[in-house]
Amino acid sequence: MNGALKRDVVAGALAGLVAGTISGWAILAQGLTATAASFIGVAPSGGGFAVHLAVSAFIGGSFGAVFRYSPYGSAASLTGGILYGLLWWIIGSLTLIPLVQGRPPAWSIDAAGAALPNLVAQLLYGAITGGLFSVLVSQYLRRTPAPAAVPHDREPLTRVVILGGGFGGISAAQRLDQIYARDRSVETTLISHSNYLLFTPMLAEVAASGLEAQHISAPVRAALARVRFLKADVETIDPAAQVVRLRASAGSAAETVPYDHLILALGSVPNFYGLPGLEAHSFTLKTLADATALRNHVIGMLEAADGEPDPAQRRAQLTFVVAGGGFAGTEMVAELSDLVRGILRYYPNIGRDEPRFILVHSGERILPEISPQLADYALSKLTARGIEFLLKTRVAGATAETVSFTDGGGIPTRTLVWTAGNQPHPLLGPLPCEKNRVGAVIDAPSLQVKGLANVWAVGDCAEIPDAYTDRPCPPTAQHALRQGTAVADNVSVVLRGAAPVPFKFRTVGVLVALGRRTAVAEIRGWKFSGFLAWFIWRTVYLARLPGFEKKLRVALDWTLDLFFPRDIVLMAPSAAPTLSQTIGAPVPAPTPSPVGEPVGDQP
Numbered sequence: 001m002n003g004a005l006k007r008d009v010v011a012g013a014l015a016g017l018v019a020g021t022i023s024g025w026a027i028l029a030q031g032l033t034a035t036a037a038s039f040i041g042v043a044p045s046g047g048g049f050a051v052h053l054a055v056s057a058f059i060g061g062s063f064g065a066v067f068r069y070s071p072y073g074s075a076a077s078l079t080g081g082i083l084y085g086l087l088w089w090i091i092g093s094l095t096l097i098p099l100v101q102g103r104p105p106a107w108s109i110d111a112a113g114a115a116l117p118n119l120v121a122q123l124l125y126g127a128i129t130g131g132l133f134s135v136l137v138s139q140y141l142r143r144t145p146a147p148a149a150v151p152h153d154r155e156p157l158t159r160v161v162i163l164g165g166g167f168g169g170i171s172a173a174q175r176l177d178q179i180y181a182r183d184r185s186v187e188t189t190l191i192s193h194s195n196y197l198l199f200t201p202m203l204a205e206v207a208a209s210g211l212e213a214q215h216i217s218a219p220v221r222a223a224l225a226r227v228r229f230l231k232a233d234v235e236t237i238d239p240a241a242q243v244v245r246l247r248a249s250a251g252s253a254a255e256t257v258p259y260d261h262l263i264l265a266l267g268s269v270p271n272f273y274g275l276p277g278l279e280a281h282s283f284t285l286k287t288l289a290d291a292t293a294l295r296n297h298v299i300g301m302l303e304a305a306d307g308e309p310d311p312a313q314r315r316a317q318l319t320f321v322v323a324g325g326g327f328a329g330t331e332m333v334a335e336l337s338d339l340v341r342g343i344l345r346y347y348p349n350i351g352r353d354e355p356r357f358i359l360v361h362s363g364e365r366i367l368p369e370i371s372p373q374l375a376d377y378a379l380s381k382l383t384a385r386g387i388e389f390l391l392k393t394r395v396a397g398a399t400a401e402t403v404s405f406t407d408g409g410g411i412p413t414r415t416l417v418w419t420a421g422n423q424p425h426p427l428l429g430p431l432p433c434e435k436n437r438v439g440a441v442i443d444a445p446s447l448q449v450k451g452l453a454n455v456w457a458v459g460d461c462a463e464i465p466d467a468y469t470d471r472p473c474p475p476t477a478q479h480a481l482r483q484g485t486a487v488a489d490n491v492s493v494v495l496r497g498a499a500p501v502p503f504k505f506r507t508v509g510v511l512v513a514l515g516r517r518t519a520v521a522e523i524r525g526w527k528f529s530g531f532l533a534w535f536i537w538r539t540v541y542l543a544r545l546p547g548f549e550k551k552l553r554v555a556l557d558w559t560l561d562l563f564f565p566r567d568i569v570l571m572a573p574s575a576a577p578t579l580s581q582t583i584g585a586p587v588p589a590p591t592p593s594p595v596g597e598p599v600g601d602q603p
Contacts, residue, residue, distance in 0.1 A: 004485060008064035011136040012129070016060015019128035020053050023121050045371040051220060059088060061128050066508065067130075067543060069137040080543040081130015085122040087539045090532065091120040141178070154230055154448050158186045160491060161244055161259035163194030163234055163427075165220050167477045169265030169486025175225045179492050181226065189228040189257060192406060195220050199543050201477065204328070204513075207291040208335035209299075209566040215553040218546040230257070234427055237262070237470050259493050261454045261491050264441065265484065266425035268475070268601055270459035271438075273421060282418040285328055292571065294417065298339065299568050301414055305354075306347040316354045316412040316495065323395050324420030325361025326369065329379060329513055332417055333359045334515035342354070357387045358411065360403075362420070363375045366522075369474070370404035370510055374520040378527045383512055386584060395420065422475075424461045436463045445502035447487045454493065458483035467504040477544075478508055511537045 007356045022171065061182045067080045095105045111515040134322030160176060164167045169190060176188045196217040205211040220229055230247040235254065244257045253492070270286060272278040283294045298320065305317040320340070322333040337357045343550035344350055359366065359382075366389065367375040394406040394420075404410040432450035434442040440463045447464065449455040458464070460478040464473045473479045519534035521527070528536060538558065545551050 004489070005068075007140065008069050008133075008137065009061045009062070010496050011069070011140065012064020013057045013061035013131035013132050015129045015136055016063065016125075017053055017057040018132055019060065021058020022093075023056075023125040024052050026121070041459045046290050056125065057233065059125075060133070064133060065131075066540075069134065074134045074138075077134035077558060078127060081126040081128070081133070082123055083126070083539050083543045084120070084130065085124070085126020087536065088126070089119045089122040091494045093122070093156060120530070139464055140467055144430075151562065158260045158495060159258060160186060160188045160263065161257060162188065162190045162262045162263040163192075163237075163264060164265035164267055164425075164459070165179065165190060165194060165197060166265060166267045166459060166480065167197070168267075168480035168484040170223060171481045172195045172265065172458065172488045173224055173484075175485045175488035176491070177224055177227050179488065183501045186453050188226075189230060189259075190220065190224065191230045191232055191244065191257070192220065193231070193233050194287075195229070195231045197223065197546060197551075198285075199541075199545055201511075202545075203285055203288075203291050204331040204335045206288065207285060207294045207298075207332065208339040209295050209568070210335065210339070210561055211554060211557045213288045213292055214558060215550055218550055220442075221317055223546060237427060237431060239431065239433075240369055242454070259454075261456065261494075263487055263491070264428070264449070264455065264457040265480075266427055266461045268422040269426065270418060271421035271423035272418070275395060278395065278398050278418065280358075281398040281400050282323075282416040285332060296337075296570055297415065299343075299443060299570055301498070302340065302343070302347050302350065302568075306349045312412070314354075315356075315587070316401060318350065319358065319413040320356065320410060321358045321360060321411060321413050322417045322419065323360045323403075324418065325359055325366035325389075325391070326365060326419065326589055327367070327510075329359060329361070329381075329417075329419040330366055331513050331515075333357055333383060335514065336417075337350070337382075337385055338515040339566055340560055342566055346568055353355065353386075356552060358390060359387060359388045359444065360393050360395060360405070362392065364392060366391070370512065370520065370522050373528060374512075374522060374527055374529060377519050378512065378514055381518055385516070385520070387574055422460065428461055430498060446490055447483060447498035447503050448490075448500065456487045458487050464503060467502060468506055473503075473505075474507065476507070476510075479571060480506060508520065511540060513537050 027185045048318050063081065067077065067084070069077075075452050080468075098105050118491075124205050145288055162173050165457070169192065173188060173190045176186075180186045180188065196219050199216040199218070202216040207215060230246065232248045232255070234244055234246045236245045238245070239262075240260055242262070244262070245254055245261060246257060247254050251543045270279075270284045271283075273450065274297075283297065285294070301320075305314050308314040308317060320333075320336050322329050322336070329446075337355075340355045340357075341352070343385055344352060365372065365375050365379070367378055383389065390405075396404045396406045398404065398416050402410050402412050403416045423438055428435070428439060431441065431452065433449050433455070436442055440461055443457050443462045444450055445465050445467065447456050447458060447462075449457050449462070459521045460475040464483065466473045473483075483503060486501075486503045486505075493500050509521060509526075511519060511521045511523075513519045513534065517531055517534045518529075519537045520529045521536050522535040542551055542554060545554060
């Protein structure tokens with residue numbers, strides 16, 4: 001356990017202990033001892049109070065380990081604590097404790113209503129734990145000298161440059177911002193082509209019109225107090241001269257930024273494997289522009305199909321193909337199905353059974369990253385909704401009207417979403433260092449790039465050895481976040497003249513949303529499916545979403561989605577028929593733009 005994690009666990013345990021004491025007194029003061037016994041499974045009185053406090057400290061410590069401390073995140077910690085209390089009410093009061101007592105889980109409306117006093121206690125506990133956790137850690141950091149602080153008289157200025165504004169890059173920048181808050185001899189610069197951190201786990205919901213695009217993106221400048229931020233495109237990296245060359249815009253002059261230590265957090269880009277027509281005629285799902293373009297296109301296809309007299313054209317317009325059966329592809333096909341079927345009421349000329357949703361995957365089963373049991377559950381659930389699966393099938397290419405397969409078959413479609421391959425950023429190609437077969441730089445366990453001096457790498461662009469397995473770390477957000485913090489600590493350690501430490505982190509779990517309030521989850525060996533897994537998915541990701549404002553906006557979007565259909569407003573020109581075409585006027589049909597290419601004002 002590294003120092004920061006140990007600090008957060010201890011602070012969480014102390015906060016949980018205090019919160020458990022206060023909530024226990026509140027339970028006793030309200031005379032709810034009997035009904036609130038399921039708060040932790042024992043009554044918080046007499047000899048049971050010691051057990052109550054012990055469990056409260058344990059839950060608080062787990063809160064610190066999962067949510068971690070973030071500078072300027074007091075409100076987020078408070079809301080995270082409330083969500084954590086709600087999660088423990090569902091897992092503990094409604095599920096585990098009834099099972100231990102020989103009763104079925106209290107998942108019915110009546111049973112859950114009887115446990116409402118427990119919910120009050122859990123929410124009180126969570127709010128106190130979250131708020132106090134943030135206060136304890138911030139006070140500890142204020143009273144403890146920064147562990148990697150460099151003497152103020154150190155000259156010349158040390159420049160740390162971070163390339164990439166994803167999870168790994170932002171995490172590293174925030175940690176360096178915290179370490180050198182009182183040390184002006186070290187300057188940190190973050191360079192990214194976008195000025196926001198994109199919360200990619202929710203990107204499929206943006207593409208399916210379930211969330212507003214701005215609500216899952218946090219401004220970089222608001223998250224970093226003292227880090228210099230440059231919105232620009234990096235053109236070249238020169239390790240020999242220790243400089244990065246960039247350009248703020250296409251028409252601006254190139255700039256040179258020197259560095260003493262460089263952190264690569266460039267992420268990945270779609271890999272089309274050289275398949276003919278695929279890049280030009282498919283949608284990807286990596287950016288907000290990708291998600292918005294896909295949303296507009298899908299709604300445009302419904303508009304076009306609603307007035308299309310040709311049956312063959314109509315079938316192609318209403319056929320939606322997703323390539324790739326991993327997390328992104330499975331979530332995307334589920335969200336597309338929910339979007340289209342949820343708004344068909346607005347398209348009276350389209351029958352309920354006309355839209356087709358097809359997932360193409362080269363493997364024998366979808367979701368190879370999780371257990372076969374959960375993967376089979378996901379497959380059965382999605383199949384029951386009418387989603388088709390073509391397993392052990394590879395895409396061979398695409399045109400504006402068809403996706404073809406290596407077995408010689410094909411499907412007429414106007415919509416192909418490509419999630420079947422990623423590759424490291426092309427900027428890594430010219431670097432004179434060790435790389436794996438797909439082009440990712442190879443790191444030492446300390447996150448230093450092998451073959452380059454003073455260059456570090458985190459996230460999808462690097463192959464990082466897993467300390468607990470013989471395989472590289474998976475390219476997930478939870479790993480990138482911890483790698484960013486670890487690389488910042490190691491850079492500061494090296495600046496003090498000490499040796500960096502190996503990166504160690506065990507995967508907490510995986511969560512996959514399947515639409516319609518259903519999901520699968522695997523957390524520390526525990527397997528969940530159905531509504532409970534969906535609730536865990538939403539709770540965990542809402543808590544991890546940066547910024548209280550963004551949490552509130554996403555929560556409101558989700559609440560509105562319970563009562564209203566999804567928005568079908570087109571925010572860009574589309575393939576929808578004109579009024580003249582709809583009423584049958586003899587006007588020539590417009591030439592369709594290639595699928596996936598910008599049209600007019602489309603991003």
